[in-house]
């Protein structure tokens with residue numbers, strides 16, 4: 001009896017140690033765009049894949065993992081529509097056509113604006129003989145998704161926050177409106193106290209391309225209000241509660257500094273200092289350039305531009 005009890009305890013221990021499987025996304029320093037992190041969860045009816053990356057290699061890693069596990073991919077959850085989190089949806093659905101896709105409907109506004117503009121830029125680069133072949137391949141892959149938006153759209157739109165069953169597993173699925181995008185989906189798993197938050201947390205620097213900073217800050221408050229013990233971000237390693245609090249402070253300081261009249265360099269240095277524990281040596285220059293770029297384009301642009309992503313995007 002004692003032995004059986006011990007064996008059981010050990011099994012339970014090892015199972016709780018691995019409450020999710022992370023396939024880390026890279027943030028390369030060359031022309032390659034980043035891949036978002038993928039998280040795989042076990043559910044009664046198969047695997048749940050949270051975000052699918054951008055590159056074919058990343059999608060292949062997800063498919064290889066499912067194969068190793070001998071379990072079908074039953075569902076995809078997209079935390080947001082950015083192509084570094086959704087491009088792989090199509091690769092996965094080709095292998096698992098019955099997989100459901102849970103995501104917000106923010107992709108519709110993105111198709112009218114950001115992604116439409118991105119497509120025009122890609123066309124220009126594609127006709128430029130100086131563009132590297134690898135970059136062209138990546139652009140064609142992204143353009144294919146924009147031209148066939150059903151490869152990005154949800155099959156089950158997430159239109160409100162609440163507990164729902166995905167592939168037979170109950171998860172607390174939250175919708176944060178006007179945050180990193182018009183509709184960010186994040187998951188709180190009460191059974192394991194993990195929070196999978198997509199790009200509401202990006203370790204090295206917040207990717208603010210389509211951000212509404214105030215909505216984003218509010219969403220960070222909603223994450224803080226759950227009793228999570230671990231946050232798994234859209235890019236970077238898992239964060240403890242203390243790490244998350246530090247990142248949240250860094251985010252709010254950066255936005256506040258961006259809206260003040262102090263020099264941009266002060267705000268960039270402030271971010272580097274506040275977020276130091278999340279920035280690896282290889283990405284230091286990248287972070288400086290990105291922080292400066294977001295100050296210029298989002299936090300110090302015209303008042304209209306600053307509010308651009310704080311309301312629904314409609315046809316021009």
Ligand SMILES: [Zn+2]
Pocket residue numbers: 034035036082084085199207234235
């Ligand atoms: Zn991302």
